[in-house]
Amino acid sequence: MKITSATFLGSAVGGDQFPPEDLPELAFAGRSNVGKSSLINYLLNRRSLARTSSTPGKTQTINFYEINGAFRFVDLPGYGYAKVSKAEKAKWGSFIELYLRERKKLVEIILLLDVRRKVGEDDIQMLNFIRAMGYQGRVVLTKIDKLNQSQIVRARRDIEDKLGVPKEHIFIISNLKAKGKYPLWESFNKLFQEKGFPINLERQISPEQKNA
Ligand code: GTP
Ligand code: MG
Numbered sequence: 001m002k003i004t005s006a007t008f009l010g011s012a013v014g015g016d017q018f019p020p021e022d023l024p025e026l027a028f029a030g031r032s033n034v035g036k037s038s039l040i041n042y043l044l045n046r047r048s049l050a051r052t053s054s055t056p057g058k059t060q061t062i063n064f065y066e067i068n069g070a071f072r073f074v075d076l077p078g079y080g081y082a083k084v085s086k087a088e089k090a091k092w093g094s095f096i097e098l099y100l101r102e103r104k105k106l107v108e109i110i111l112l113l114d115v116r117r118k119v120g121e122d123d124i125q126m127l128n129f130i131r132a133m134g135y136q137g138r139v140v141l142t143k144i145d146k147l148n149q150s151q152i153v154r155a156r157r158d159i160e161d162k163l164g165v166p167k168e169h170i171f172i173i174s175n176l177k178a179k180g181k182y183p184l185w186e187s188f189n190k191l192f193q194e195k196g197f198p199i200n201l202e203r204q205i206s207p208e209q210k211n212a
Pocket of ligand 2: 036037038051052058059075
């Protein structure tokens with residue numbers, strides 16, 4: 001299967017605005033500014049399908065993207081955005097929680113972490129929540145273009161040791177340099193197949209193919 005279509009389905013600010021639960025979904029979670037929306041664009045070879053911004057707090061709604069009419073990517077609002085009031089944070093938190101708790105065809109939750117940053121309390125909370133919901137979680141370390149090889153290896157090992165994430169569930173990505181998406185796609189294919197969805201994305205021919 002190649003990506004033949006990727007469309008923005010809509011945004012939700014409440015549970016009644018979620019699309020029907022007819023297709024499998026993969027959700028992208030993580031701190032604000034970590035690169036969730038950028039990763040969705042990179043995975044789908046689209047420059048600006050998902051809106052990105054250098055200012056944290058860009059995505060404040062749950063955004064649904066439908067691919068090939070077969071599955072969806074779900075861009076969750078980022079947490080840890082300092083300018084938001086406590087009440088607002090609580091509201092977002094429970095809204096994200098509602099989605100993660102109730103979504104029947106949610107296949108897996110992908111947690112993004114900035115490779116340069118110390119893992120925060122809220123990251124750990126999110127990972128614990130993912131596990132408490134019965135998901136394994138996948139961890140994507142973003143912005144690897146900002147570090148050298150040995151720093152990346154160290155960051156990766158830290159996630160393994162300190163957060164107890166198995167090696168095969170950790171991925172390293174540069175959205176900026178378009179690097180690292182194929183191993184992630186492979187893991188998505190595996191997840192879909194494990195859950196019985198006949199989805200198998202092929203490697204696309206693209207200029208990055210030679211360095212991925
Ligand atoms: P919220 O919507 O606020 O939750 O943020 P987000 O996680 O969706 O982040 P977004 O994709 O908007 O990216 C935030 C900023 O980081 C943008 O300026 C991106 O260009 C930049 N960025 C994203 N990924 C990378 C990457 O891999 N490397 C570098 N250097 N910059 C990146
Ligand atoms: Mg975003």
